[in-house]
Amino acid sequence: MTDDADLSRRLTAAVRAVDGVTGVYAAQPVLEAAAVAIVERLRLEAPGMLVDVDRADGAVRVAVHVATAADRPAADVIRAVGERVRDLVAAEPDGDGTVLVHVTGRLVEDAVAAGPS
Numbered sequence: 001m002t003d004d005a006d007l008s009r010r011l012t013a014a015v016r017a018v019d020g021v022t023g024v025y026a027a028q029p030v031l032e033a034a035a036v037a038i039v040e041r042l043r044l045e046a047p048g049m050l051v052d053v054d055r056a057d058g059a060v061r062v063a064v065h066v067a068t069a070a071d072r073p074a075a076d077v078i079r080a081v082g083e084r085v086r087d088l089v090a091a092e093p094d095g096d097g098t099v100l101v102h103v104t105g106r107l108v109e110d111a112v113a114a115g116p117s
Contacts, residue, residue: 007092008049014084015051015064020077023067024108027052051085059098060089067107076101 013025027050052063062085068077082101089099 004053004055005049007089008051008053009052011051011062011064011085011088012049014083014088015066018077018080018084020067020069020072020074021081022069023107024050025065025067025106026050027063027065027104032065042103060095060102061101061102062089063104063105065106067109070108070110074105074108078105 006086012024012041017022050065054061054063064081064085066081068074082103085101085103086099089095089101
């Protein structure tokens with residue numbers, strides 16, 4: 001079985017590489033993510049696991065929260081992220097089961113810098 005922490009790190013890196021993704025956020029609820037970050041900080045480990053991977057009932061559930069660039073339709077970016085995640089999980093040695101991917105667009109960022117005020 002693939003280590004879920006390692007899979008999360010690899011998925012996070014792959015999601016960041018999708019054209020139009022400007023950021024990846026923790027997919028966990030805010031308080032849960034804060035608690036995990038504190039625990040990891042106390043262990044002096046870098047979180048790096050922004051993509052949430054959960055295995056249950058023979059399925060792999062993956063949750064991803066991203067920011068997208070305003071110059072590309074958010075729906076296209078979210079679809080590309082979902083396809084990339086599904087392909088990577090399916091390619092895992094134990095990825096032949098059901099793969100459920102949930103991608104949320106949390107922010108659309110305008111690439112135009114603000115001028116002087």
